[in-house]
Structure formats: structure tokens, C-alpha cells
Amino acid sequence: MTDLATQLARVCSAAFEAEGLESRWGAVKQSDRPELADFQCNGCMGAAKQAGMNPRALAAKIAPMIDAHASVDRVEVAGPGFLNIVVKNDALAEQATWIGADDRAGGGMVDQAEKVVVDFGGPNVAKPMHVGHLRSAVIGDTLVRLLRFLGDDVTGDVHLGDWGLQMGLLIIAVMDEQPGLPYFDADQSGPFPSEPPVSMDDLSRLYPMASTRSKEDETYAKRAQEAVAEMQAGRAGYRALLQHFIDVSVAALKIDYGFLDVSFDLWKGESDVDPLIAPMIEELKEKGFAKQDEGAWIIDVAKEGENVETVGKDGQTRLKNPMPPFMLVNSRGATGYHATDLATIKDRVETIGPDRILYVVDQRQALHFEQVYRASDQVGYLSRDRLEHLGFGTVNGADGKPFKTREGGTLRLADLNQMALEEATRRIGETGLSGDIDDEEKAEIGELVARAALRFADLQNQRTTNYVFDLERFTSFEGKTGPYLLYAAVRMKALLRRAADEGVVPGDIRVEAAEERKLVLALDGFALALHLAREKRMPHFVCEHVYGLSQAFSAFYSACPILKDGVEPEKKASRIALCKVVLHQLEAGLGILGITAPERM
Numbered sequence: 274m275t276d277l278a279t280q281l282a283r284v285c286s287a288a289f290e291a292e293g294l295e296s297r298w299g300a301v302k303q304s305d306r307p308e309l310a311d312f313q314c315n316g317c318m319g320a321a322k323q324a325g326m327n328p329r330a331l332a333a334k335i336a337p338m339i340d341a342h343a344s345v346d347r348v349e350v351a352g353p354g355f356l357n358i359v360v361k362n363d364a365l366a367e368q369a370t371w372i373g374a375d376d377r378a379g380g381g382m383v384d385q386a387e388k389v390v391v392d393f394g395g396p397n398v399a400k401p402m403h404v405g406h407l408r409s410a411v412i413g414d415t416l417v418r419l420l421r422f423l424g425d426d427v428t429g430d431v432h433l434g435d436w437g438l439q440m441g442l443l444i445i446a447v448m449d450e451q452p453g454l455p456y457f458d459a460d461q462s463g464p465f466p467s468e469p470p471v472s473m474d475d476l477s478r479l480y481p482m483a484s485t486r487s488k489e490d491e492t493y494a495k496r497a498q499e500a501v502a503e504m505q506a507g508r509a510g511y512r513a514l515l516q517h518f519i520d521v522s523v524a525a526l527k528i529d530y531g532f533l534d535v536s537f538d539l540w541k542g543e544s545d546v547d548p549l550i551a552p553m554i555e556e557l558k559e560k561g562f563a564k565q566d567e568g569a570w571i572i573d574v575a576k577e578g579e580n581v582e583t584v585g586k587d588g589q590t591r592l593k594n595p596m597p598p599f600m601l602v603n604s605r606g607a608t609g610y611h612a613t614d615l616a617t618i619k620d621r622v623e624t625i626g627p628d629r630i631l632y633v634v635d636q637r638q639a640l641h642f643e644q645v646y647r648a649s650d651q652v653g654y655l656s657r658d659r660l661e662h663l664g665f666g667t668v669n670g671a672d673g674k675p676f677k678t679r680e681g682g683t684l685r686l687a688d689l690n691q692m693a694l695e696e697a698t699r700r701i702g703e704t705g706l707s708g709d710i711d712d713e714e715k716a717e718i719g720e721l722v723a724r725a726a727l728r729f730a731d732l733q734n735q736r737t738t739n740y741v742f743d744l745e746r747f748t749s750f751e752g753k754t755g756p757y758l759l760y761a762a763v764r765m766k767a768l769l770r771r772a773a774d775e776g777v778v779p780g781d782i783r784v785e786a787a788e789e790r791k792l793v794l795a796l797d798g799f800a801l802a803l804h805l806a807r808e809k810r811m812p813h814f815v816c817e818h819v820y821g822l823s824q825a826f827s828a829f830y831s832a833c834p835i836l837k838d839g840v841e842p843e844k845k846a847s848r849i850a851l852c853k854v855v856l857h858q859l860e861a862g863l864g865i866l867g868i869t870a871p872e873r874m
């Protein structure tokens with residue numbers, strides 16, 4: 274089975290073909306005017322124009338062919354040639370029954386599954402995450418869940434930033450504090466102690482200190498640079514220390530990500546491709562892809578028309594559409610972000626063999642990825658069309674500028690989670706929804722509400738736009754929020770429990786009332802929403818769907834009595850069954866968004 278829109282599109286397409294016209298005119302969608310029809314096909318206008326026919330006359334020919342379908346109650350030709358389709362109540366009931374029994378709750382599957390790597394999260398070891406890292410985590414994790422749900426073979430990789438200057442800063446900061454440690458003895462080749470010499474608290478204290486100092490103290494900055502260079506060159510003590518920093522950071526990251534139910538299949542980082550870099554550079558030099566440029570090794574990735582010099586009105590020469598070269602090795606002989614990303618592509622191709630790699634990273638890194646992708650294409654690792662940068666907008670404060678803490682610093686994910694947890698817990702008490710729930714359960718619910726609030730607030734926006742961070746609005750049980758959706762799900766669960774207590778058993782679904790029809794039509798839109806979200810890599814389509822579904826349920830709930838005295842038993846049984854189907858799909862949709870509803874709230 275599939276959704277009704279797809280079933281009807283098949284019928285319509287066949288009807289156009291029978292008239293000697295292209296099948297693509299048979300596309301069907303839910304009606305823009307639900308008061309007139311359930312579905313509509315707008316193909317007659319275009320098809321008639323192309324074939325030199327009268328659109329209404331064409332529509333009049335097509336209509337009876339659609340009408341003949343078992344699910345269709347009636348078809349009307351409207352306006353210049355719209356086909357308005359109303360389906361039978363029985364067809365809607367059948368559809369709801371199928372969705373209830375379907376593992377994917379009517380969400381469908383992709384025609385052609387792909388092997389996909391999703392590169393997301395991207396936190397930097399020891400550096401505090403900023404809210405941009407939150408977006409990457411939540412959007413990336415949702416895309417992983419979505420693609421997996423639809424049948425793709427997905428690997429999520431955190432791609433830790435663990436190879437940059439911050440590691441050098443930490444090495445010297447620890448050295449100054451604990452100079453006696455074996456890691457600083459250049460003659461030592463190990464083994465080194467397995468216990469880390471620092472905790473996460475130490476790292477959080479040392480990194481900002483060292484970072485600030487390096488900006489004021491040139492000698493200090495130089496020492497840090499030298500330490501990174503030595504670490505990258507393979508000095509054993511520094512490598513051992515790097516591994517400790519990574520382990521300590523990863524343990525902390527797992528807690529913060531866990532709060533948001535974000536997970537990764539691979540915890541690889543930039544440092545993991547280090548062994549691949551030297552041979553890669555050799556290969557690219559040998560094959561003539563890399564060329565020397567003022568002491569550096571670069572790959573020219575500009576296309577024709579880019580990097581064209583223009584002379585402005587002021588007589589100054591400027592570059593039009595600048596596309597700087599891909600920097601394989603810089604003039605100091607060091608490799609950086611370009612090289613690690615290219616080597617990572619090579620590694621993924623060799624070890625995973627993906628059809629596609631998606632990068633969920635801040636829009637501001639667009640140029641970097643364009644350079645990396647073009648280089649990958651040129652040297653033949655993975656072609657440009659299989660590499661997608663999924664950028665996202667910034668999270669802003671009320672002032673419209675990128676969000677900062679009250680103290681003006683970057684917000685740590687751990688603090689953000691804590692803030693959301695406090696706000697959510699406060700709200701639970703406030704609405705009085707918690708009833709006689711004990712403190713332990715209340716704490717668990719608080720976490721679920723906080724997670725729903727943060728994730729939904731982020732995901733409901735079109736990925737590429739900015740949004741304003743407003744915890745009070747995000748945690749509200751009213752409006753288009755995560756907590757509202759939890760409330761909807763919890764209400765359904767409570768209703769089902771009450772029905773069970775009263776001995777009402779879900780029975781055959783019958784669809785009669787207008788609100789029941791609308792509710793089933795909402796259910797029927799799930800497959801399209803998921804399909805769009807996957808195609809455009811935009812989770813907000815899933816958010817729109819679950820929100821619309823909850824609203825349709827709300828309208829049904831107020832218009833159609835379910836367990837009230839006097840409602841005939843078949844109707845009770847049908848409505849409870851429908852409620853169960855809605856909950857099934859709502860939980861599937863929320864699951865894709867990484868949101869879990871509690872049993873009660």
C-alpha cells in the first residue's frame with residue numbers, strides 16, 4: 274500500500290496516457306481547498322496547452338477515468354480545468370487501518386536506497402561548543418534517523434576537531450602546571466600511564482586560559498604552535514597526551530549529546546586521518562594534481578569565469594567570484610583543514626564506500642567545502658555531485674546577533690541543556706499536568722520535555738534560516754513547540770489507558786465526521802512529508818507534518834466524543850482505534866525528530 278495521493282496519481286497518470294499525453298500531468302496532491310475536495314490534479318491546463326486542446330474538455334475526458342477507481346467518490350471539473358477529487362469514506366478508513374498496521378506508519382520507503390555518510394556534530398576537543406554545534410548535532414542526527422527510517426544505509430560520524438592549535442595550547446598549559454609528567458620528556462617513547470593526567474574540568478579551565486594568554490603573549494603562542502607541529506610530527510609523549518584529551522572530551526561530549534539523544538556510529542576525528550596524509554600528498558604530487566605555489570602545494574579549483582580580475586570605478590583591481598586554491602600544504606610545510614577533509618573523503622571511500630557524503634556544518638564554511646569537494650572531484654576520490662554541504666543559519670539572541678551568554682561568551686552545550694532542563698521542569702509544575710508524579714519521574718519527564726523543546730525549536734525552522742533563541746517560547750506547552758507535541762501524545766496515551774480501563778477495545782475504523790476525514794487525510798500526508806524532507810534534506814517538513822497531525826487530532830477530539838456515555842459501542846471502538854493509529858504515526862514522526870513522549874506528564 275501507499276498513500277492515497279500516490280495511488281490517485283497512478284490512476285490520473287494512466288488516464289493522461291490513455292489520451293496520448295505524458296504521464297507526468299497526472300500528479301495529485303491534497304487539495305488547497307479542503308472544503309471543496311480532498312485531492313486535486315492540476316495537469317489538464319498544462320497538458321492541454323502543450324497538445325493544443327481545450328483544458329476543460331480534456332478534464333471532462335479524464336474525470337470519468339478517475340471516477341472509475343474504487344477509492345473515488347466523485348470527481349469534479351472546476352475553473353479552467355482543475356480536477357477536484359473526493360474519496361470515499363471507506364477508502365479513508367482502509368487507509369487509516371493500513372497505517373495503523375504498517376511498521377513505518379505509512380511513511381513509505383525510498384525507491385533506491387543509498388549508502389550515506391553523515392558528517393555532523395564536529396565539536397572541537399577542549400574548545401567549548403557554540404550553539405552552531407548544537408544545530409549541527411540536532412539536524413545531523415535527525416537526517417540520520419530520517420534516512421535510516423526510509424531505508425538508506427547510513428553512517429553518522431562526529432568528525433572531531435582534534436588536530437588544531439587548541440591541542441598545542443593544552444599541551445603547554447598542562448606542561449606549565451605539571452612539568453614532571455612523563456609526556457614532556459622528549460626521549461620517552463612510552464608506554465605512558467593509562468590514567469589521564471587531566472579531567473574535563475581541567476580542560477575547561479585550561480583551554481580558555483591558554484587561548485587568552487596566547488593572544489597577548491607571543492612567546493606563549495609560539496610555544497603552542499611548536500607543540501602542535503611536534504605533536505603532528507609524531508612526538509610520542511604529545512600523541513599520548515592528545516589521546517587523553519580526546520578520551521576525556523569524548524566522555525563529556527557523550528553526556529551532553531546524550532541529553533539531546535544525539536548519537537554517532539563513528540567517533541572519528543581529524544587526527545585519525547593523519548597516517549593517510551603524507552601518502553596522499555605524495556600521490557597528488559606524483560599524479561600532477563598538486564602544484565607548487567610560492568612554497569606551498571595547492572590544487573587549483575577555480576573554474577572558468579572565477580577569479581577574473583575586474584577594475585572598479587575607484588581604479589582598484591578586484592577578483593570577481595574569488596575561488597582561492599585548495600591548500601594541500603602551506604608555505605610553512607604544514608597541513609590543515611583542507612588536507613584533513615580531503616584525506617577523510619579518501620578514508621571514507623576506502624573503508625565505507627558511500628554513494629554520498631552529507632556535511633551538516635554552519636553555512637559560513639560553504640567556501641571551504643566547495644574547495645574540498647572540487648579537489649575531491651578533480652583527483653577522483655568522490656565526484657562533486659556526491660558531496661553535499663548542508664549549511665544552516667545562526668542561532669541569534671534577541672538583539673539579532675549570534676547568541677551569546679549574559680557574560681558575552683559562547684554558550685556551552687552542557688549549560689544550555691541545564692537551562693532548558695530547569696525551564697522545562699518549572700513549566701511542568703506550572704501547568705499542573707504532573708499530578709501525583711513522584712520526583713524521580715518528574716525529573717525524567719523534565720528531561721524529555723527539555724529535549725523536545727530544544728530539538729523541535731531548532732528543527733522546525735527551514736534549515737538555512739536563522740532563528741532567535743527564546744527558551745521561554747521553546748518550552749511552552751502551547752503553540753508550535755516540542756512540549757505541545759508531547760502534550761498531544763500524552764493526551765492520546767491517557768485516552769487509550771482510560772479506554773482500556775473502561776473495557777473499550779479498538780475495533781473497525783469507520784470514517785464519517787468531517788473531522789475524522791481531515792484527520793485521516795492528515796495521516797495520509799506522512800509519506801510525502803518524509804519524502805520531501807529527505808529530498809531537500811530539510812527536517813522541518815517532518816515538523817510541519819507532526820504539528821498538523823496533532824492539530825487535526827485536537828479538532829477531532831473536540832468535535833467527536835469518544836468515551837462519553839451514550840456514544841454507540843461501534844463508534845467508541847472505531848474512534849479509539851483511530852486514536853491509536855494517530856499515536857502510532859505521531860510517535861514514528863517524533864522518533865525521526867529524536868523526540869520521545871513520556872507515558873504521562
Ligand code: ARG
Pocket residue numbers: 392394395396397432433434614632634
Ligand atoms: N570542527 C569544525 C568546526 O567546529 C566542524 C567540522 C565539520 N566537518 C568537517 N568535515 N569539516 O567548525
